Amino acid sequence: MRLRNITGSREMVAENDYVVHEPEQYKGKWNMVFDNDREIHVEIGMGKGKFLTQLALQNPNINYIGIEKYSSVLLRALEKRKEIELSNLYFIRYDAEYLNDIFGKDDITRIYLNFSDPWPKDRHARRRLTSREFLKRYDQCLKKDGEVIFKTDNRVLFDFSLEESKLAGWELKEITFDLHHSEYLEGNVMTEYEEKFVAKGNPICKLIEYRK
Numbered sequence: 001m002r003l004r005n006i007t008g009s010r011e012m013v014a015e016n017d018y019v020v021h022e023p024e025q026y027k028g029k030w031n032m033v034f035d036n037d038r039e040i041h042v043e044i045g046m047g048k049g050k051f052l053t054q055l056a057l058q059n060p061n062i063n064y065i066g067i068e069k070y071s072s073v074l075l076r077a078l079e080k081r082k083e084i085e086l087s088n089l090y091f092i093r094y095d096a097e098y099l100n101d102i103f104g105k106d107d108i109t110r111i112y113l114n115f116s117d118p119w120p121k122d123r124h125a126r127r128r129l130t131s132r133e134f135l136k137r138y139d140q141c142l143k144k145d146g147e148v149i150f151k152t153d154n155r156v157l158f159d160f161s162l163e164e165s166k167l168a169g170w171e172l173k174e175i176t177f178d179l180h181h182s183e184y185l186e187g188n189v190m191t192e193y194e195e196k197f198v199a200k201g202n203p204i205c206k207l208i209e210y211r212k
């Protein structure tokens with residue numbers, strides 16, 4: 001999602017109380033941000049943040065962090081965020097390539113990747129958020145039983161992700177090529193992209209991956 005650049009969005013994000021500024025300082029001590037030791041679930045590439053906001057409302061005992069690369073996109077999430085009273089949801093403007101600068105060993109229990117950019121050219125494969133390069137980053141900050149949950153309507157990206165997972169030695173479960181007509185639909189929270197693709201009739205693929 002690359003919204004047009006909104007003038008001043010970087011400054012507005014930099015001043016916002018729902019954004020964790022200089023997140024590197026909380027590596028290994030995210031409990032300081034939330035003021036508790038509850039588990040932390042992260043969405044990478046959260047876009048406008050609907051999915052994570054809904055989860056934070058549903059699960060007050062889980063802490064949520066949304067990571068988004070672009071200020072102009074994050075700004076949309078912040079507009080909605082200020083209307084809701086929540087103490088378990090923060091956002092970070094950051095490129096997930098540097099995830100290990102902000103999260104240390106065992107900091108995260110779950111990572112959500114929803115409708116991640118496909119980077120269709122082979123030479124860009126390592127930028128895909130489900131590539132083995134990213135799995136290595138996740139391995140360094142996920143708890144022992146932590147998991148990555150990935151949804152997409154892009155079958156090529158999904159097949160790539162299944163392959164990368166196996167090559168990286170991760171385990172897979174709850175794989176479906178059509179989530180909305182599967183046994184795994186119950187409790188599903190839709191993202192903005194998911195709503196759009198489901199309305200068009202695109203099947204949604206989903207997997208959960210974890211280390212042995």
Ligand code: SAM
Pocket residue numbers: 001002044045046047048067068069070073094095096097113114115116117191192193194
């Ligand atoms: N997850 C949302 C949804 O399902 O509606 C948005 C999906 S959109 C296709 C992908 C989002 O990921 C964009 O907002 C993009 O800016 C963000 N993104 C892509 N690469 C990223 C990265 N390396 N770090 C953080 N965010 C990233």
